[in-house]
Amino acid sequence: MLTHNLGFPRIGLNRELKRAQEQFWKGTIDEEELQKVASELRMRHWKLQAAQGVDIIPVGDFSLYDHMLEMSAALGAVPERFGWDGTKVDLRTFFNMARGGEKAHAMEMTKWFDTNYHYIVPEFTKQQTFKLSSDKIFNEAEEAKAAGFTIKAVLPGPVTYIHLGKVMGEKFDRWEHLNAILSVYEEITKRLAKDCEWIQFDEPAMVLDLPEPVREKFIPVYKRLKAVAGGTKVMVATYFGGLGENEELAASLPVDALHVDLVRSPETEQSLPEKIPASMALSLGIVNGRNIWRVDAEKALGVIERVKGKIGAERIMLAPSCSLQHAPIDLDAETGLDPEIRNWMAFAKQKCAELRLLADIEENKDVSQALEENRKAWASRRASPRVMNEKVRARMSSITEDMYERSSPHGTRKAKQQEVFNLPCLPTTTIGSFPQTGEIRKIRRQFKNGEISENAYRVAMEGFIKDAVVFQHEVGLDVLVHGEPERNDMVEYFGEQLEGFCFTANGWVQSYGSRCVKPPVIFGDVSRPRQVTVEWIKYAQSLTDKPMKGMLTGPVTILCWSFVRDDQPRKDTCKQIALAIRDEVCDLERAGIGMIQIDEAALREGLPLRRKEWDEYLEWAVGSFKLTASGVGDATQIHTHMCYSEFNEIAEWIAKMDADVISIEASRSKMELLNVFEDFEYPNDIGPGVYDIHSPRVPSEEEMVELIRKALKVVHYEKLWINPDCGLKTRAWPETTAALKNMVAAAEKMRI
Ligand code: GLN
Ligand code: ZN
Secondary structure (H helix, E strand, C coil): CEEECCCCCCCCCCCHHHHHHHHHHHCCCCHHHHHHHHHHHHHHHHHHHHHHCCCEEEECCCCCCCHHHHHHHHHCCCCHHHCCCCCCCCHHHHHHHHHCCCCCCCCCEEECCCCCCEEECCEECCCCCCCCCCCHHHHHHHHHHHCCCCEEEEEECHHHHHHCCEECCCCCCHHHHHHHHHHHHHHHHHHHHCCCCEEEEECHHHHCCCCHHHHCCHHHHHHHHHHHCCCCEEEEECCCCCCHHHHHHHHCCCCCEEEEECCCCCCHHHHCHHHCCCCCEEEEEEECCCCCECCCHHHHHHHHHHHHHHHCHHHEEEEECCCHHHCCCCHHHCCCCCHHHHCCECCHHHHHHHHHHHHHHHCCCCCHHHHHHHHHHHHHHHHCCCCCCHHHHHHHHCCCHHHHCCCCCHHHHHHHHHHHHCCCCCCECCCCECCCCHHHHHHHHHHHCCCCCHHHHHHHHHHHHHHHHHHHHHHCCCCECCECCCCCCCCHHHHCCCEEEECCCCCCEEEECCEEECCCEEEEEEECCCCCCHHHHHHHHHCCCCCEEEEEECHHHHHHCCEECCCCCHHHHHHHHHHHHHHHHHHHHHCCCCEEEEECCCCCCCCCCCHHHHHHHHHHHHHHHHHHHCCCCCCCEEEEEECCCCCHHHHHHHHHCCCCEEEECCCCCCCHHHHHHHHCCCCCEEEECCCCCCCCCCCCHHHHHHHHHHHHHHCCHHHECECCCCCCCCCCHHHHHHHHHHHHHHHHHHCC
16 A cells, blocks of 8 residues: 655754745845745655655755645646746745735735635636646655655646636636646646656545536546547545545546545445546545544544555555644654653654555554554543543533523613713723733743743733833723733643643744644643633723723634644634633632623634535534623623624624624725625624724724724624724734724714
């Protein structure tokens, strides 16, 4: 059984690529130096994969920014505004497309399926032409071939590439360009065939609900590509879900191998093998490429054996479920992790070794020791008292229906809250964080490294909180926040104080470009051993007579931005987090905090890729939020916040969350999101953002008045709040001050 990989993390164990990219952008290194770092990383990663026993090594998965952008460069799909000369796409043009140029705004970036990786969205215009405009993948194939590796070129498949793009300007059918794009793909395929044993076309779009005209494209596309591949084998890779109604289609593709994600869709094991023709190999995505847990070798072997029984060993290939770019690189570097927990994990490098282990077992090699180690690690994980917390279990089973509901409907609550807070109409507030200055970061770092005492840390933080309160008084905001100086990150901060979480030192994964995130790991039952935010918020409230909003991160967001345990359903883990945060909500109320915001920034991004799975997800996600929020009395005002504006499709679910006030992003899209409220009246209070915090630009009072006017067309005057789009932590003080002053002035102007 051949082992192969679908892609490897680009960024480097110590984020070498990030550093080089950023130095290049600053101008402190030149292109040659940047390319040197890149080629060293590629070589290091090829060697690493081969050394772990991967038979076929991916090339072309590397990028200085993003693999979809590489495809756009290869096709010459460069939007006109970048003033490209039409020869080869040079590095300057490439980065301008990703990040914006002197005069041209960047191409849009959006989430890659349901991962936290973002790709650059291809743009299509009616008059566009395509021609081969980058040699990158050929150069990398030559590089790898010369170094002696057996290689598989990896690139986005044409159907997925076109499907994920967007039409700009004059409306037209993007598939009109298919033929032209495919001609370039043919040329690429022919050239790659010289150096590569395999070419892998990624078609993850096959796991989506696809309209018939898109489904119809696959067969003719792969007929053409297969026809020019010569002796080189062609693989179509699908991942992030099951094929569903596209299964027959996938099985009838005229290609040499089909890759499927058995981690996300274990049922494929039963339905697919019989459908594929004898000429097709099946690549089993059996090691989870998206998470950090060890493969359960015995379970995986069971799957392999059953598939073998149906199609024979020769036609099976073993692989991670998807590209390993979504996993951190090397567990061996995590020397600070608790050894017991570390032993349950595998990062990209270890996952490569797991593939080898599974293949070796199938080839009857003596790997009993490694297999035994795998078995022991799983036994230890299953039995560990650190995973299973009786108290949490008991609480989970004693949850009652009424814990999901506030005691009175919103109308009743609102009247009681208004008695307490006596707010003006169009009340002004912010989303939570204030600019995170170098000074704030320094204090946090010093405290983390043990360079300053807890007391000195607290005094410094209280200083920042006081500054924030004084500032908000000066600006004239109605509902204040403490500014979140103590938080490095809205998920990590809570994870660090909850049981059941641990943190890696180097578990970085690329989010976009040079940006990486280091998600917390949820390994066990979650609980809250002590209060997390209460002291800070209480202190902040002691400084003012105005209402102080307590600030929490919601359970769905904590779940979505972590590596989650795979030994129980995600919804159960989410519910445990909900109980932990619920405790904090109740403690805040008890401490006299009358307004509590529970951020659910990730609720929408957790939506399943398939529509028919939405309701089930929303049911438990919204349920978890309500469980978190509903332990308080009528007079306590619950806020929530979401930082995106595409929520038309889930507006009813957002309403079901029953937060007293919701703040959402709206200013960037000029209140477009409010269209949804023309047909659907949002029942509670709402603050569509009037200040775009993603840019340092200061919006004028008039601009914001205009946005408020727009909002008032669909939101009742007594339900509208005035706030920015999101938190202000990435902004600097001067623009924040100016913008918030304008915002307060705009609100005052609009008050009756
Ligand atoms: N309360 C958080 C902040 O203001 C919310 C951040 C977010 O929604 N991403 O920073
Ligand atoms: Zn936000």
